Amino acid sequence: MSIHPKSVIDPGAVIGEGVSIGPGAVIGPGTKLNAGVEIGPNVIIGPNTTLGEGVRIYPGAIIGTDPQDMKYDGTDTYCEIGPGSVIREFVTINRGTTATGSTIVGAGVYIMAYAHVAHDCRIGDRVVMANSVAMGGHCEIGEGATLGGLAAMHQFVRVGKLAMVSGTAGLRKDAPPFMVMSGYVPATVHGVNAIGLKRNGISQKSRAVIKEAYRLLYRSGLSIKGGLERIESDLERTDEIEYLIEFLKTSKRGISRGVRGKSEFDHDGDSDEIPDAIQQSEFGSWNLI
Numbered sequence: 001m002s003i004h005p006k007s008v009i010d011p012g013a014v015i016g017e018g019v020s021i022g023p024g025a026v027i028g029p030g031t032k033l034n035a036g037v038e039i040g041p042n043v044i045i046g047p048n049t050t051l052g053e054g055v056r057i058y059p060g061a062i063i064g065t066d067p068q069d070m071k072y073d074g075t076d077t078y079c080e081i082g083p084g085s086v087i088r089e090f091v092t093i094n095r096g097t098t099a100t101g102s103t104i105v106g107a108g109v110y111i112m113a114y115a116h117v118a119h120d121c122r123i124g125d126r127v128v129m130a131n132s133v134a135m136g137g138h139c140e141i142g143e144g145a146t147l148g149g150l151a152a153m154h155q156f157v158r159v160g161k162l163a164m165v166s167g168t169a170g171l172r173k174d175a176p177p178f179m180v181m182s183g184y185v186p187a188t189v190h191g192v193n194a195i196g197l198k199r200n201g202i203s204q205k206s207r208a209v210i211k212e213a214y215r216l217l218y219r220s221g222l223s224i225k226g227g228l229e230r231i232e233s234d235l236e237r238t239d240e241i242e243y244l245i246e247f248l249k250t251s252k253r254g255i256s257r258g259v260r261g262k263s264e265f266d267h268d269g270d271s272d273e274i275p276d277a278i279q280q281s282e283f284g285s286w287n288l289i
Helices: 195-197 205-217 224-234 238-247
Strands: 047-051 064-067 079-081 093-094 102-105 179-182 186-192 278-280 286-288
Touching: 064 079, 079 093, 093 102, 179 224, 179 286, 186 205, 195 205, 205 224, 205 238, 238 278
Parallel strands: 047 079, 064 093, 079 102
Antiparallel strands: 179 186, 278 286
């Protein structure tokens, strides 16, 4: 354990084995830092915040402070960061409100500098959020999704599992799983996240079914509702299709529309050829250059 003498730690905080806390860090009441957590200089960990094993918090990040909600009345609420997650410089993550009680970040998540996670958000395991991504309150990001820099999510918007959201995209409606989202406000669906699916071990058979689901939703001339009906009646119920169907059916904000005309992402789902305007990310999805 390495605790700098110029850090400030509340007596009620629980500090696990091998924790490192840098100078100027402030650890609030009711916090729990599990084994191997690394807290950089000038980090603030607010009340009732739990950091899983091996979490790394870089300098200047502010985690678990009060929600930015004008109705918040000081009630105890919580923030949880899953094991192995990395929170880079000046990221802000607020606790939940009484609506859900907590803000939850999963395991193995990588959140880059200046990103903001608002109150009551849910982030799944292995999500990557690039610099300055902004999440409104009550947003959700599914497992393995990637969001490019400066992407913004309206409150209550969801991003599905293994989706790729390009930099600067503005999400007013839900981003369906396994798809690529691009464009300003509103961002639109441009194709299947083929490389991301392959890298995450989704079988060729399942990828082919996902590609057909994309065609029914965005290239058949049907409405989203009509495309969903065809998916339910025509396609094999793989795990991924079951997840997609449930995601579409439970949307409250509505589902993002497809891009008009042909997209640079609208390529063969089993091809390893990379379109000219995009490159592969080290995290397994597509990024705009």
